[in-house]
Amino acid sequence: MTNNQAKLMQGNEACLEGAIAAGMRFFAGYPITPSTEIAEGASERLPMVGGKFIQMEDEIGSMAAVIGASLAGLKAMTATSGPGMSLKLENIGYASLTEIPCVIVNVQRGGPSTGLPTSPAQADIMQARWGAHGDHPSIVLYPASVSEAYSVTVTAFNLAEKYRMPVILLMDEVMGHMRERVVLPDAKDLQIVNREKASVPPEEYLPYKADPDGGVPEMPAFGEGYRYHVTGLIHSENGFPTTDAKKTATLLNRLMKKIDNNLDDIVKYQEDSLDDAKIVLIAYGSTARSAKSAMDMAREQGIPVGLFRPITIWPFAEDKVKEIAGKAEKIIVPEMNLGQYRSEIERAVAGKCEVIGINRADGEIITPEDIYEKIKGVL
Amino acid sequence: MTSNLVKNYFRMDKLPHIWCPGCGHGIITRAVMKAIDELKLDKDKVCIVSGIGCSSRASGYLDFNTLHTTHGRALAYATGLKHANPDLEIIVITGDGDCSAIGGNHLIHAARRNIGITAVAYNNNIYGMTGGQYSPTTPTGDKGTTAPYGNVDKVFDICTLAQAAGASYTARATVYHAQLLTKLIKNGILNKGFSIIDAVSVCPTYYGRKNKKGDAVKMMEWLKDHAVNVSAATKLPEEKLAGKFLIGELYHNPQPEYTEEYKKIIESLRRG
Amino acid sequence: MSSTEIRLSGSGGQGLLLCGIILAEAAILDGKNAVQTQSYGPEARGGASKSEVIISDGDIYYPKVRKPDIFLALTQEAYDKYVGSISKEGIIIADQSVEVSDVKCAKIYCLPILDTAKNDVGRIMVANIVALGTINEITSLVSPEALERAVLNRVPKGTEELNRKALVAGKEICNNK
Numbered sequence: 001m002t003n004n005q006a007k008l009m010q011g012n013e014a015c016l017e018g019a020i021a022a023g024m025r026f027f028a029g030y031p032i033t034p035s036t037e038i039a040e041g042a043s044e045r046l047p048m049v050g051g052k053f054i055q056m057e058d059e060i061g062s063m064a065a066v067i068g069a070s071l072a073g074l075k076a077m078t079a080t081s082g083p084g085m086s087l088k089l090e091n092i093g094y095a096s097l098t099e100i101p102c103v104i105v106n107v108q109r110g111g112p113s114t115g116l117p118t119s120p121a122q123a124d125i126m127q128a129r130w131g132a133h134g135d136h137p138s139i140v141l142y143p144a145s146v147s148e149a150y151s152v153t154v155t156a157f158n159l160a161e162k163y164r165m166p167v168i169l170l171m172d173e174v175m176g177h178m179r180e181r182v183v184l185p186d187a188k189d190l191q192i193v194n195r196e197k198a199s200v201p202p203e204e205y206l207p208y209k210a211d212p213d214g215g216v217p218e219m220p221a222f223g224e225g226y227r228y229h230v231t232g233l234i235h236s237e238n239g240f241p242t243t244d245a246k247k248t249a250t251l252l253n254r255l256m257k258k259i260d261n262n263l264d265d266i267v268k269y270q271e272d273s274l275d276d277a278k279i280v281l282i283a284y285g286s287t288a289r290s291a292k293s294a295m296d297m298a299r300e301q302g303i304p305v306g307l308f309r310p311i312t313i314w315p316f317a318e319d320k321v322k323e324i325a326g327k328a329e330k331i332i333v334p335e336m337n338l339g340q341y342r343s344e345i346e347r348a349v350a351g352k353c354e355v356i357g358i359n360r361a362d363g364e365i366i367t368p369e370d371i372y373e374k375i376k377g378v379l
Numbered sequence: 380m381t382s383n384l385v386k387n388y389f390r391m392d393k394l395p396h397i398w399c400p401g402c403g404h405g406i407i408t409r410a411v412m413k414a415i416d417e418l419k420l421d422k423d424k425v426c427i428v429s430g431i432g433c434s435s436r437a438s439g440y441l442d443f444n445t446l447h448t449t450h451g452r453a454l455a456y457a458t459g460l461k462h463a464n465p466d467l468e469i470i471v472i473t474g475d476g477d478c479s480a481i482g483g484n485h486l487i488h489a490a491r492r493n494i495g496i497t498a499v500a501y502n503n504n505i506y507g508m509t510g511g512q513y514s515p516t517t518p519t520g521d522k523g524t525t526a527p528y529g530n531v532d533k534v535f536d537i538c539t540l541a542q543a544a545g546a547s548y549t550a551r552a553t554v555y556h557a558q559l560l561t562k563l564i565k566n567g568i569l570n571k572g573f574s575i576i577d578a579v580s581v582c583p584t585y586y587g588r589k590n591k592k593g594d595a596v597k598m599m600e601w602l603k604d605h606a607v608n609v610s611a612a613t614k615l616p617e618e619k620l621a622g623k624f625l626i627g628e629l630y631h632n633p634q635p636e637y638t639e640e641y642k643k644i645i646e647s648l649r650r651g
Numbered sequence: 652m653s654s655t656e657i658r659l660s661g662s663g664g665q666g667l668l669l670c671g672i673i674l675a676e677a678a679i680l681d682g683k684n685a686v687q688t689q690s691y692g693p694e695a696r697g698g699a700s701k702s703e704v705i706i707s708d709g710d711i712y713y714p715k716v717r718k719p720d721i722f723l724a725l726t727q728e729a730y731d732k733y734v735g736s737i738s739k740e741g742i743i744i745a746d747q748s749v750e751v752s753d754v755k756c757a758k759i760y761c762l763p764i765l766d767t768a769k770n771d772v773g774r775i776m777v778a779n780i781v782a783l784g785t786i787n788e789i790t791s792l793v794s795p796e797a798l799e800r801a802v803l804n805r806v807p808k809g810t811e812e813l814n815r816k817a818l819v820a821g822k823e824i825c826n827n828k
Contacts, residue, residue, distance in 0.1 A: 008676045008685065026463050047645045052462050057488035061455035064448065064485075068428075068459025071446065072467065076459070094449050178714045179672060179687040181679050222444035222460060223467050225423045229390075229439055231447035240393060240439060289712040296712075368713050 009182045011149045011175045012037035012079075015105060016045065018153030019077050021187055023194070024103070025051035026076040028065035030058055030084060033117045034173040035107035038079035059084035063091035067100045071230065073221030075157055079105035082124055083114060085131070092166050093132030094232045096255070099164040099208070099217065101195055103156045106168060107176040110363045119363030120173035122285055123337035128168045129314045135252055137259040139163070139266060140314040142170040144288045147182040149175065152311060158193035159266060163258050164216050170313060172336065174286035174365055195219045202226045207239040212250050214257030259315055268311040269320060273299070277306025279375055280328040282321070282345060284310050287334050287366050294371035305375055313341070318348045325349040330378055334358035334366045354378075388412040388422075390442050397436055399507075401587075401595025403554035403580030407501050408437045410557055410578070411470065414564035425468045428457040430477035433508045433582075434501030437472045451482025454489040457496050465638035468568070471498040475516040476506045479535045483515075486537075486575075490544035493572035494637035499564060500537050500575060503582035511585030522589045541575045542630045548574035549630040553602040554581060556626060563628060571636045579606075579626075654707035655792065656716040659782070660733045661725030663700045666779035669805060670723075671702030673783060677793040677801035678706040686714045699729040706792065721790055722756075723782055724749055725764060744786055760789060762824050768817065777817035780806070784821020 009017075016038050019027075027042035029035075043053040052069070056062040062078045069076040080088060085106045095102055108124050110116025128140040139159050143152040153169060160167040198205050198220040207228040210217040220226040233241040234248045242248065259266060273295065274280060283291035288309045298305040308324055310317050325331065331353060333342040342357045349355055358374050360366050385391070389412070398404045415425060425443040429435035431450035438445040444467075448456045457469045478486045478500050489496060505523060506512040513523030515535040522529055538549040548570035552560035560578060567574030581587065581598040592598050609627035612620060657674065659667045668689050675685035683706055690701045703716040718738040724730035724745045734754055737743065741756040746764045762785055768778035780802060787798050799818060806814045 006679050006682075008672065008679055008687065026459070028459060047641070048648050050645055050649075052641065054458065054462055056455065056458070057484050060452060061458070061485055061488070064452040064455035065459030065462070067448075068446070068456040068461075069463035070459075072460045072463035074463045076463070090449055091452065174688070174714065177689060179675060180711070180714070181675075181684050181686075221464075222426050222446075223424055223464055227422060227442055227444050229445045229447065231439065232449055233447070286714070289714060292712040365715065367715075367717070369717075 006181055006183050008179050009146050010037060010177060010179045011146045011171060012107065012177065013041055014146045014149040014182060015079070015153045015169070015171065016041040017184065018150035019103065019157065020045060020049060020051075021150070021190055022154040022157035023075045023192055024077050024157060025049070026066065026069035026074040027051070027078065028054045028056050028062040028069070028076070029078050030056055030062050030080065032059070032081045032084045034109055034176050035079040035081050035105060037176070038105060038107075059087035060090065063088040063104070066102045067091060067095050067098075070100045070102050071222050073224070075101070075161070077103040077105065079107065081107050081109045081117075082111045085124060085127060089131040093134060093136060095166040096132060096136040097134075097232055097234075098230050099219070099255075100166070100230075101160040101164050102166050103153070103160055104166055104168050106170050108170060108172045110361065116363040118173065120286065120365055121336045121361060121363070122170075122172055122287065123340065123361055124170065125313060125335075125337060125340040128170060135256070137165060137256050138168065138314045139165065139259065139312070140168045140170060141268075141311060142284045142313050143175065143311065144285055144309060146178065146180045147184075148311070150182065150184055154190055154192070155268070158191065161193045161195045162216070163262070164195060164219060165258070170285065172285050198226055206237045208235060208251070209237045210254060212254050214254060214261035216258060263315055266312055267315055267317050267320075269317050270309040270311065272307040272309070274306040274308060274324065276304045277327075278304045278329045279378065280306045280308055280324050280331050281371065282308045282310070282324075282331055282333050282341070283335065284313060284341070287336060290366050290368045291334055291371055293368035294375065297368060297372045298375050303375060303379065316344055316348070321345055321348045322352075325352040328353055331355045332358060332371065332374055332378070334371050336360050336366060384409060384412050384416060388415065388442055389440055393440050396440055398433060399584040401581065401583040402433070403503065403582075404434055404437065404501050406554040406557050407499065407560065407578045407580060408440070410560040410564055411472070411499055412441070413561045414568060415470075417561070418565055418568060420468050420568075424466060425470065426457070426460055427470050427472060428453045428460065429472040430474065430482060431508075432474040432477050432506065433503070434472055434474035435477060437501075451477050451480070452485060453477065454482060454485040454496065454498065458489055458492070458494055461494055461496055462638055462641070465495065465642070469496045470568070471496055473498060473500050475500060475502040475504060475537070476514040479515045479537055479540065486541060487544035490541045490546035490573050490575070492637040493545055493547050493634050495571055496573055497564070497567045497570075498573070498575045500577050501580050502537065502577055503580040503586060505582050505586035507582050507585050511589055517586070521586075523586075524589070537577045538575065538629050541573075545573070545634075546575055546630070547572035547632050547634045548628075549577070550574075550628045551577040551579065551624075551626045553579040553606055553626060555599045555602040556606065559626065566628065566631070570631065570633065571639070572634050654705060654709070654711070655720045656718060656738070657704040657706070657721040657723075657792070658701055658716050658719040658733060659703070659723045660699065660701040660729035661723075662698045662729065665725055666776065667700060667702045667725075670779040670783055671704045673798070673801045673805050674793065675704050675706070676804065677797040678704075680797035680800055681793050683708060684711055686711045688714050699726065699732045701729065701733055721786065721792070723786060725778065725782065742790060744782070744789060760825075764821070764824070767820050767824050771820050772813065772817045774813060777814060780814050780817035781821035781824075784818040785825055788822040788825040
C-alpha cells in the first residue's frame, strides 16, 4: 500500500494505521461503541506485521494485558469509550506509577454511565486528567481530523515511549466514524521514538534510577537479562516497595516534573487568526471544526474572530491561554460537555477577560451556526 | 545455614518476608523455587507475576523478572506478557481472594484460552492482608471479620472452576504435602497450556484464630488428616471421603496452547 | 468555492453507508475533497438510516450535512424523516414507491430504482449501486470513470460484473423517463 496517495479513510482506521506506523505491535481490547473499528482493524492488521492482538474478557483485563505486553518490550495500545475508560483507570494509574509506556484511545460517547452509546460527546476531559486515583501526571492528546488521527497517534506513542507513561488519545464519535480525504506521510518521513534500553549491565541496573528533576529511567524488557521488580506500591530507585516519606516525595515529584519540565515538547496546539482577534474561540476535536467554520463566517462579516485549538489537552496550554486572555476581549469555549475545559480556561484567565461557554451534552454536535450566533450575541 | 535454594533464587537483601509466624506461604514459595530449580529454567526468562494480598508479596522476594500488579489482575498482566513474548516462562502467584473473587473473570478466561501460564493459588481461605475477611474459599459457616455470625456464602473449588473453564492442568496439594506440591507445580509448568495449582495454605493469624483451629502445627495436622490423594480416593468408600478433600493431579488434558495457535495465524499470513 | 451536500437515505441494510463511501471515494479520485459521515444513534433506528457526503473543491470543516443539495430516498419512512432540511435549490431523487410531498426544491425525480435492481439487474441488494448510477446521471457529481472505479474498488470480489450492470441500469432509468 503506497501511503502518499489521497484516499478516503475513517478516523478510527487512521488512528490504527498511525499506531502501526509508530511501531505498535500489541493491542488488547474489548468491544465497545464507538471505538470497535480500532480493535477490528488491529485484529486484522497486527498479525500481518508480526504483531499480536487479543480480545480480553473485559476492559480491566485489556489494560492489564497492554501493560504486560509493554513490559515484554512491545509498543502496546488499547481503545475504548467512556464506560470502558472508567474500568481501565485502575491499571492506567498503575502504568503511571510504574512508568510503563502505552497508549489508550478513548473515542468519547455521551455519558455518564452507558449514556448515549452512538452519539458524540467530549465529556471525559476531566476524567482523562484525573481519572486514576492519586497524584499522577497525564498526557492527553486530541486530534481534529482524520489525517491528524494518524499523526497524533504517532505522537502519542512517541511521548509514551519518551516519557515512559500512559498517553491518552481522545477522540469522539464524530472523529472516530467520519471518513475524509487523507494523504498519509511516507513511513520513512515519520519520526519514531523508542524507549531507552538499559545502558548499564544488569548488576548495575536500577529500574527507577533517574535524575530526580524530571528524569526518565531506562527500561529493558522482561526477558533481556535484567531481573528487576515492578510494583504498584510506592518504590525506591531499586524498584522495591518503600514507605519512606522522602523517597515517596522524590518519586512523585519526579513523575510530575517529567511533564512540567518538558511542556515545550509536549504541549501542541494550532493558532488561527489570533493576531487581531477580539473574540477567540478555544475548541478541540470535532467541535474545533465547527469553530473553524464559525470563525470563517464571522470573518466574512468583518468580525475579528480567532481560533485556538489545543491538540494537547493535558498538560494544559496555560501560558498560551494567559497570553490570549491578555489580548482578546472575549473567549468562547464550545464543547460537547457542560463546561469541563472552560473551568480550566477560566482558572488560567483569572478574570482578565470574559469566558463564555457553548455547551451541549445531549448527543448532538455543536454546529457552526450555534457558535456564530453566540459570537454575534456577545459583540 | 541458608539453603542453596534460598541463595540461588531469593533476593536475599529483601528478606525477611512479611508473612506471619506459622503462615504456610513460605512453604509454597519454596516449592515454586524447587520446581523451577529442578526444571533448570533460565532465570532471565522466568517472570513471576502476582496480584495483591499476602501471597502476592512473594514476587518481590524472588530473583526473576517480577511484576507485582493490581488486585486480581495478575493473570491479565501475565496474558499480555506471554502473548507479547511466548518465550517467557510465566508463573503467576495469586491468592484465593485475588484469583477467585476480584480476579475470577481473568481466571476463567485465562483457563478458557489455555494460555501457557502456570498459576499457583496460595489458598489460605481468608483475606489476610486486610485483616481476616472471609473469601470465596472460606468454608460455609466459618467466621471472618466480615462474617462474625458465620459465612453464609458457598465455597469455590478453584480447580473445578478452572477445569470447567478450560484449563488443561489442575492440581491441589497442601503445605503439609510439600514434596507433592513441588511435583505438581513442576508438572504444571511442563504442561504447555494453562495450569493451576491450588496450594492449600494455613493462616493461623486470622483464619485459624477466628475459627479456633489452633496453632500452625494443629492446622497442618488438620491438612494431613483431611487430605486424600486422588489415586487413593478411587478405592475408598464414599463414607470415608466425607469431610475430606482431594489432593494430587486432578485433571490433565493437553490442548492447543493459545500463543502457539496465534503464531500459526502470523505464519500463515507471512506465507500468504 | 463550490461545495455539494448529499444525503442518502433509505432503510437499514440497503447499503447506503457503502453508497456514501463510494461517492466520497469517487470525488477523491477526481481530485476533490470529500467527507462522509453516517447517522448513528436514535435516527438510525425504526428502519430509516442515512449516510451523508460533502464534496468540495476546498477544505471541509463541519462534517455533517445541513441543507442537502442532493437528497436520495429509497423508502417512504426515510423520505418523511429526512426531507425537511432540503435546500431550495436541491434535487430530490426518490424511488417511485415513495409518495413525495410538496417541498420547496429545484427538482424531484421519482424513478424505479428498487424495481430496476430487483428485476432488470436481478438482485435487490444492488439497489444502492443502481441509485449511484441514477444520481450521477442526473447531477454529474463525479466523473463516470471515477464512479465506476470507486464502485469496483469497494464491492466484493466476483460481483464486479453485477455491479457494473447495476451502475449502467441506474443511469439508463433516467433516460427512459
